[in-house]
Every structure is written in C-alpha cells, then in structure tokens.
Amino acid sequence: MTATLHALCFDANDPRGLTRFWAGLLGRETDGDTLIPDDDTGFRIRFAATAETKSRKNHAHFDLTSESLEDQRRIVAKALELGGRHIDIGQGPEEEHVVLADPEGNEFCVIEPGNTFLAECGFVGALACDGSQEVGYFWSKALDWLLVWDRDQETAIRSPHGGPKITWGGPPFDTKTGKNRVRFDLLGTQAEIDRLVSLGATRLDSGESGRVEMADPDGNEFSVVLSR
Numbered sequence: 001m002t003a004t005l006h007a008l009c010f011d012a013n014d015p016r017g018l019t020r021f022w023a024g025l026l027g028r029e030t031d032g033d034t035l036i037p038d039d040d041t042g043f044r045i046r047f048a049a050t051a052e053t054k055s056r057k058n059h060a061h062f063d064l065t066s067e068s069l070e071d072q073r074r075i076v077a078k079a080l081e082l083g084g085r086h087i088d089i090g091q092g093p094e095e096e097h098v099v100l101a102d103p104e105g106n107e108f109c110v111i112e113p114g115n116t117f118l119a120e121c122g123f124v125g126a127l128a129c130d131g132s133q134e135v136g137y138f139w140s141k142a143l144d145w146l147l148v149w150d151r152d153q154e155t156a157i158r159s160p161h162g163g164p165k166i167t168w169g170g171p172p173f174d175t176k177t178g179k180n181r182v183r184f185d186l187l188g189t190q191a192e193i194d195r196l197v198s199l200g201a202t203r204l205d206s207g208e209s210g211r212v213e214m215a216d217p218d219g220n221e222f223s224v225v226l227s228r
Contacts, residue, residue: 002144003188003196003224005159007034007044008127011054011181013104015047017083021102022047024082025064025075026123041163042124046185054105057089057174059220060182062108063097065118065125075110076100106182117149117165124164126156131168135218138200139166142216176219184222193224 012018015033022028022045028035035045066072076098080086083103091099096112111118111125118125136155140147145166149156153170188196193212197203204213204221212224 003142003186003192005043005143005184006187006225007046007185009046009048009183009185009223010106011050011052012047013050013053015049017103018047018106021082021084025079025084037163039163041122041159041161043163044185050181054181056177058107058182059131059174059176059180060127060129061106062124063118063126063128064108064110065115065121065123066110066113068113072098072110072112079110120162121158121164122162126165126167128167128169130173131170131218131220132173133168133170134200135216135220136168138217141199142196142201180220183220186222186224187227188224189227193226196224 010018019030019033019035023030023035026035028038030036033047037043064075066075079100084100087099087101087107089099089107091097098110099107100110101107109128115125133150133153133155136147136150136157139145140155140157143157143159145157145159147155148158148165149167154168155170156165156167158165193203193214196214200217202215204215210226212226213221214224215221
C-alpha cells in the first residue's frame with residue numbers, strides 16, 4: 001500500500017479568511033478550514049493556523065487554467081474582488097500568464113488559454129514547485145503517481161485518476177531557508193513510513209499523536225497521518 005496525498009496544507013494567519021478566498025475562487029465546498037475536492041482526481045486544501053507571517057516566496061504555487069482570454073480576465077477579476085492582488089516576481093512583459101497573490105501573499109498564476117502542458121488537468125492545472133529532478137522521482141514513487149514529464153531536469157507527476165499535475169522546475173531554484181508554509185499531508189501506515197525512508201525521506205521529530213513529521217530529499221517538510 002502506498003501513501004495517499006490527503007491534503008495540501010497552507011500555514012495561515014487567518015485560516016477562515018483564506019478558506020473563504022480559495023473556496024470562492026475555486027468554487028469548492030468547505031469542511032471547516034479545508035476545501036473539499038470536487039471529484040476523485042484532486043486533493044484537499046487545508047489552512048492551518050500559525051502566528052508566523054509570510055516573509056519569502058513560497059516554494060510551491062498553483063497554476064490555474066483558463067479557456068479563453070475573456071475567461072482569463074474573468075478569473076483575475078474574481079481573484080481581485082475576493083481580496084487578491086497583482087504581484088511582481090520578476091516576470092517579463094512578454095509573459096502571457098498573470099501572477100497574483102491571495103490575501104496573505106501566497107503566489108498563484110492564471111495561465112493563458114491554449115497551454116498544452118495543462119490540457120485536461122482541470123481548473124487547478126498544476127501545483128508548480130521549486131525542486132530537483134531527484135525529488136520529482138521521489139514523489140512519483142512515494143505516491144505511485146505517473147511520471148508524465150522528465151526533461152532538462154524538470155519533472156512532473158500526475159495521479160492515475162487524472163487531476164492536477166505536480167511539477168518541479170529543476171535548477172536553478174531558491175535555497176530553502178526555514179520551514180515551508182506549503183506542504184503535503186499524507187495518509188499512510190508505519191510500514192509506509194519505512195518505505196518512504198528507503199526512498200530517501202528523512203524522519204523528523206514526531207508531532208502530535210498519530211502524525212509523523214518527515215522531509216523529502218530536498219528537505220521539504222511533509223506529514224504522514226497514520227491510518228489504522
């Protein structure tokens with residue numbers, strides 16, 4: 001049995017506020033401070049309370065897809081209406097995607113129509129991450145997801161059920177400093193934790209009862225909630 005990607009967790013100063021923003025933008029139902037996937041190809045999006053404020057660019061962000069230029073403008077306008085804002089992360093004037101941030105500064109992009117890489121991935125087209133080729137291989141094996149891109153040290157994986165891709169851009173990428181504000185929550189067993197270690201993960205200090213804190217080969221933290 002392989003581990004299951006149960007949720008993508010965001011640290012949040014105002015979990016309820018971010019839940020409202022992302023539920024409104026993605027059109028998803030909520031359960032507390034968690035967004036429920038709208039089919040069996042996605043994963044939950046969870047917002048966990050923290051007192052630490054965001055001080056640097058996240059290592060992972062959503063790429064949202066659009067069906068036309070009018071649709072792209074509509075998505076951007078909706079994000080701004082809900083409390084998002086335009087940001088500059090060094091994108092050039094020739095870029096066709098629009099870079100935005102949610103009310104707490106978490107970056108995301110609204111991709112231009114006709115993007116073939118994200119075709120058939122749905123509105124949440126991808127979770128785009130900084131990371132090495134090695135970590136892409138690790139997560140493909142850890143989750144038993146298909147390696148759908150492996151070129152020039154860039155990798156991408158996707159669930160056999162479809163849904164969003166998870167991508168890693170390869171070098172150069174930002175040096176990791178401090179704990180990530182965006183991380184994976186997995187469901188798994190003790191045997192699965194041992195398998196993750198054999199694949200290259202590191203076991204960190206155990207957190208709350210029934211939850212094991214770990215890190216992938218790039219040092220990105222993730223949690224495994226032990227299933228019975």
